[in-house]
Amino acid sequence: MISVVILISGRGSNLLSLLNAVDSGSIPARIVGVLANRPAAQGLQTAAARGVPTCVVDHRQFAEREDFDAALAAAIDRFVPDLVVLAGFMRILGNAFVHHFENRLINIHPSLLPAFPGLHTHRRALAEGVRIHGCSVHFVTADLDHGPLIVQAAVPVLDDDDEATLAARVLAQEHRIYPLAVRWFCEGRLRLLDGRVLLQAPQAGDAALIAPQLVAG
Numbered sequence: 001m002i003s004v005v006i007l008i009s010g011r012g013s014n015l016l017s018l019l020n021a022v023d024s025g026s027i028p029a030r031i032v033g034v035l036a037n038r039p040a041a042q043g044l045q046t047a048a049a050r051g052v053p054t055c056v057v058d059h060r061q062f063a064e065r066e067d068f069d070a071a072l073a074a075a076i077d078r079f080v081p082d083l084v085v086l087a088g089f090m091r092i093l094g095n096a097f098v099h100h101f102e103n104r105l106i107n108i109h110p111s112l113l114p115a116f117p118g119l120h121t122h123r124r125a126l127a128e129g130v131r132i133h134g135c136s137v138h139f140v141t142a143d144l145d146h147g148p149l150i151v152q153a154a155v156p157v158l159d160d161d162d163e164a165t166l167a168a169r170v171l172a173q174e175h176r177i178y179p180l181a182v183r184w185f186c187e188g189r190l191r192l193l194d195g196r197v198l199l200q201a202p203q204a205g206d207a208a209l210i211a212p213q214l215v216a217g
């Protein structure tokens with residue numbers, strides 16, 4: 001059975017969707033630990049309520065980024081995970097950390113990468129007037145919000161959207177695609193080739209989910 005560690009910084013709704021998918025049997029894995037860089041991260045309580053061990057590595061205790069990264073990597077290694085899942089983990093991770101967990105470190109980002117890396121993705125999507133927005137799950141590389149894409153979901157941007165309504169529409173899709181991506185990893189169905197992810201034995205529509213039912217009219 002694949003062992004998974006999940007890293008969070010706050011609310012933990014993606015964490016919850018992953019815990020639910022494991023509990024329902026749709027992800028063949030064990031979530032062996034949840035780590036946060038903030039003691040107040042709400043998701044820590046969600047994990048503890050499910051009996052999942054938690055751990056805090058508070059970035060404010062470290063003057064240097066490299067020292068935080070090293071302490072975080074050591075804390076993760078104690079769980080001996082096969083896969084490390086960033087679920088709303090809002091610290092930039094350095095080269096050494098990324099290299100240490102190469103090919104077993106994945107992230108979810110609230111945009112259709114490579115568009116809108118970084119923060120405030122929904123606000124920026126509205127400001128640009130894009131008609132299609134969404135979310136992406138990818139293997140982590142040393143470049144921020146960059147790396148081989150595993151699955152993406154697209155949603156429409158509606159005329160009366162504000163940041164909150166658009167964020168909520170995207171988040172609903174995040175809760176679909178992250179469990180899917182983790183399931184594929186745990187089933188051994190993801191292959192990396194020349195910077196692209198190939199999905200073994202795909203079914204129609206896999207790797208690109210579209211939510212056209214959300215378009216008004």
Ligand code: GAR
Nearest residue numbers: 010011012013014087088108109110
């Ligand atoms: C999610 O929207 C996730 O995509 C985003 O933070 C939110 C965390 O929500 N991650 C990033 O922006 C990473 N660059 P959650 O704590 O409820 O899962």
